[in-house]
Amino acid sequence: MADNALELRNIDMHYGYVRALDGIDIAVRQGEVLGLLGDNGAGKSTLLKVMSGAHQPTSGEIRVHGAEKTFGSPADATHSGIQMVYQDLALVDAQDIATNLNLGREILRRGPLGWLGFVDHKAQRRRSTAELEKLGVRTAAVTRPVEMLSGGQRQVVALARGATRVNGEQSGILLLDEPTAALGYEQTQQVQSLIRRLADQGVACVLVTHxxxxxxxxxxxxxxxxxxxxxxxxxxxxxxNDHLVGWITGARASMFATASEAS
Incomplete structure (x- = not known):
């Protein structure tokens, strides 16, 4: 069995008197896609924010590849190999695909121009093309502005950007927040295929979806x-499906209920 890439133990999250998360134990293995389901207010988004370092839990333990971690910010989670793909995608519409894929890891030109911060756009396009081919992604030319892409293409670019940052020597963790919420059937199938390819390449994926x-x-x-x-x-x-709906709505007893709770 594959090792756990990300593990959360006994996570509590309190907002004053409100307990958003109550003793959550959850793990995702390398090469696994874990679906995180629940109704509005169930705690999915809060748990995802704990995983990504955006929120610090009131108590509990986070482990990445077996090592205990404390995330003070999303940057800490990123350094541990965790990438979050937000529902709003966080893409720069006016820039092309290559520029979006390289945000935060730009290739600078050699010599004095590089010292002044000039970007080597040709090198970025070559790297982007190679990375997309490795992921098996077929989208528009990397020189096309994001604002000219369809909804499905934009989502694939956002997923690919996260994947290129976690698919290194030690496969990382990709957190996906409602990646198909605004997509049609064919675009959803495209995103679904990419998620499965990422898992096949060893990436651990946590998928929040309705x-x-x-x-x-x-x-x-x-x-x-x-x-x-x-x-x-x-x-x-x-x-x-019926069992999942029962758990989501509360009509079905928890798998972890005590005898008194189940009755």
Whole structure:
């Protein structure tokens, strides 16, 4: 069995008297796609923010490839090999695909021009093309501005940008927040295929989604949150749509309920 790439142990998150997360234990292995499901207010976004370093938990432990970590900011999580792909994509519309793929890791020109901060755009385009080919991504030319792309193409660029940062010598963790929320069927299929290819290359993926068919088709395992607690954690092959809906709505008892709670 593959090692855990990311593991959270007994995570609590309090906002004053409100307990957003209550004793969450969750892990994702290298090369695995973990679906994170739950109704609005279940704690999915809060948990994702804890994973990405945007929020610091009230208590609990975070481990990356077995090493305990403390994230004071998203930059700390990034340095540990974790990348977050936000629902709003965070792309620069006026810039081309290559520039967006290289944001924060620009290739500077050699010599005095590089010292002055001039970017080597040709080198960035070559690197971007090679990285997209490695990921098996077929999209527009890397010189095309993002504002001219379709919704599916934009999502693929955002996913590819995250993937190029986590798919190094030690495969990292990619956190995906509703990646198909505004996409049609064909565009969703394109994004789904890319997620599976990333997992096949060893990337650990955590997918937050309300799309149950997507979760059932692309995920290896699904965890369900309800009012800040984990109520299910099960391989996709061992569950079905009705069970997931029951856990999400609370109509089905938690897999981890005590005898008194179950009754």
């Amino acid at each position: 799309n149950l068919p997507l979760a059932m088709s692309v995920c290896d395992r699904i965890a369900v949150l309800n009012r800040g607690r984990k109520v299910a954690d099960i391989p996709v092959a061992e569950t079905e």
